[in-house]
Amino acid sequence: GIQVEQSPPDLILQEGANSTLRCNFSDSVNNLQWFHQNPWGQLINLFYIPSGTKQNGRLSATTVATERYSLLYISSSQTTDSGVYFCAVETHNQGGKLIFGQGTELSVKP
Amino acid sequence: GAGVSQSPSNKVTEKGKDVELRCDPISGHTALYWYRQSLGQGLEFLIYFQGNSAPDKSGLPSDRFSAERTGGSVSTLTIQRTQQEDSAVYLCASSLYGQGQAQYFGPGTRLLVL
Structure with a gap:
């Protein structure tokens, strides 16, 4: 089955810093969610x-489907950004079930 | 409702007892999914409903696990003769039509089997 790998597994940031989280997947996908x-x-x-770039406030994401990866950007991080970030993919003709990566645990220090 | 709801939020049970977990999807969503999150296994798919039918039950870990959905809405996940390894957070999600749609998750049911 498809493999979903996230990096880094852990990340500690000072408040105000920027970061990039990565999700690699081993096969073509129908859907990708963060x-x-x-x-x-x-x-x-x-x-x-599933493809392209989107932005929502301080967060943005880019998926390059042909190269099988997605990036999540967090700018000007805040303590409330702490938690685990998961990437999940849906492969074709599987009814929509999501396969999750192992997550990136982010801790933002004040 | 405004979002996916699940009940109970927490459940503690004794090994060997049966438990029922409930999920109320977003109104109008035809697709409903159950996932399980445990320390050793991460987030795993269990079962998927389209309407009241379950085309994909491939993630159910054993025949002690079953699920049903009625009226194209509420779903119940039943675990019979619970074992300690069933302890996990059980998450439910729904999407508008299923494949290729964003899924929205409920808050989960934390199950502890003693």
Whole structure:
């Protein structure tokens, strides 16, 4: 089956710093989503981005489907950005089930 | 409702007992998914519903696990004869039509089997 790899596994930032999280996947995909899991465990949708670039405030994401990777950019990080960031992909003709990466755990220090 | 809801939020049970977990998807969403998040295994797919049918049950870990969906809305995940390795957070998600659509997750049910 498809492999989804995220890097780095852990990241510690000072408030105000920028960061880039990466998601590599081993096969072509129908869908790619980025989620933020907050300290209470809730998975929050950040981006639905099978290809191209999207921006939402301080966050932006780019997926290059032909090269099988996606990047999540966090600018001017805040302590509330702390948590685990997951990339999840959906392969073709699988009904929409998501295959998740192992996540990047981000800690933003004041 | 405004989002996906799940109940109970927490469940503690004794090994060997049966448990039922409930999911209420976003109104109008035809597709519903169950996932499990555990320390050793990360986030894993369990089962997918399109309407009341379950075309993909491939992620259910054993025959102790079953799920149903009624009225194209609420879904129940049942675990029979619970084991300690069933302890995990069970997450439900819904999407408008299924394939190629964004999925929205509920807050999860934290299950602890003693």
